Amino acid sequence: MIELEQLSKTYTQKDGTLVRAVDSVSLKVAEGEICVFLGPSGCGKTTTLKMINRLIAPTSGRVLLNGEDTTGIDEVSLRRHIGYVIQQIGLFPNMTIEENITIVPRLLGWDKKRCRERATELMAMVALDPAKFLKRYPRELSGGQQQRIGVIRALAADAPVLLMDEPFGAVDPINRESIQNEFFQMQRQLKKTVIMVSHDIDEAIKLGDQVAIFRAGKLVQFDHPDTLLARPKDDFVSAFVGQDHTLKRLLLVRAGDAATTPATARPGLPLQDAMNLMDDQDARYLTITDNDNRALGYISRRDIRSAGTQGVSGDKVRPFNLNAAPDENLRVVLSKMYKHSASWMPVIDAEGKYLGEVTQDSIADYLSSGKSRGQRMAA
Template identity: 75%
Template structure:
């Protein structure tokens, strides 16, 4: 959906010298994904963002939207089809909330009924009552509410692309997390292609399908966030994402990624068979299943030792289980809460997919594997590589 090709911006300084703010940046953001631009102040991330909708004209290079070179598109017309959200929100104080939301649709010629319907639809997405808020003015709303309006205003005309310049930076931590969650759910529902500038590595990890790290105008690494944390391109990236980058990966890695498949036993099998299997595997438990594939629980080694009967008669229920999409941070919290060394991973039908242990989590995180299947690493000397969906 968005492709930057050798995008460059050079500014003339007062002393007559030239300063290159963005240096030959090339990357592709696939349709429906969120890409987060990260980097220290002055690295070129905001300048790169503003060149996409030509708030800043590029010195050289091209921007393609859905395969179309934007060079020949009128700048005003281009901006009307790209949503834009800034940290300062930028609501018009003399307009009601409804009028603020529908600014672009009205410019595009939408009728009043259609505009109002769109405003009501978007207000519901951010949990604001249209009857209560549409007639108010920005000064009558809290900062968090104003920021929500700023986000949905950018979506009002249903643009395929959304640009966001540190949109949640000025919001307090509690509201920020809430707005981030609302935005993430909206994006997944609406499938917008988003480029967001952020200074917050945790925000980038939480929201980004891909993260682009800039330094001194150059694109240093462009990857799935888990790939970036697992395999930083250089010392700068490793330092920038933090020395706790392995712990940050807990939010990105899913239970099914770190799960290890272990043998199971049918509920009708004798306990003696279960004990023999555990003895051979040097295991302390064995998951018990039915012929249908449904998981009943587990049998403990001490319950099976020298005991007659079937596994179904001595099966224990799980204290807690994991779903395939649960992240490792949730799993570890659940393990510590229930004082467990392992958790079974079950699908929605209750079928056993494997189990996650503290050792399997450590093995996965230290193995170098990541959820970013395709890497697009750019170093200052590297040839730009176009990213493809992971």
């Protein structure tokens, strides 16, 4: 865990004026989470990042790593155990890719076999063939490939903490999305604690477990990205996240969050009773499940009316043409709905269990309700 306690940095200008670049910042980043620092240029986010590994010395306040004050740790030892990635990458041109990746492990005394195994493992995680690339030099790689090497080099010594200063900012949009996806999967697999500086709100909500918004050296809001979008603390945050912040939430909210749980029926329910149940719910359809709550399909009011109310619900069951998994984001869900001209979809888990349904109305209700995934996860 990383904890900042009233962290501040003050500079003295040539005319003697004091400038507070970072002003009493306090926050906690849980082990294995990604926290993204956001804010306009000069807001203090990069200075705060650099104070964590003491590239910049704090004027006051403390940085704690797993409860230990970093001022009591030797600077060289501290930096060797905190990975650091910058936008400019900084690969050594006269070293091979393998040598670049393993520079810190070699300084830590790792043997050649262990270094090679680590480099091979990390190269595979970013979709670069170790046999093809390890013996190459940086000039023989594209910009996107070099950026991948810069990221995994910071992970080579298996440091528990990774600091990243706009690591994907210089990469073109196509490669940036690919690298972001690879990094996110790698972080979830390795469970590193990451603090990342970014200027991109879309990147922040895509990657961050928590987002910290800075302004003029102060921490303005620190929240789960969905909470940040749902309830900006003030006009500055609202303007920073953008007028389309509600649409951005579609990537964060899952089908299971926006699902409702209308009544269901068993196959043996008489059709007249099924019609009455739909009348009670003012619904045009009714989901049919078995005794284990597995979704079998649905019956519609129209089908019952056209065939009469004799028989049981199982006689008129239609299979679902599409469904949503509980962890699918609402952007995917709405895309499916619009593609198939559907107004609703059942939410069904991997075992076929019926969890409810998501509709265009339920999505709109959730987004306007003030609820957020951050609130739900904290509870």
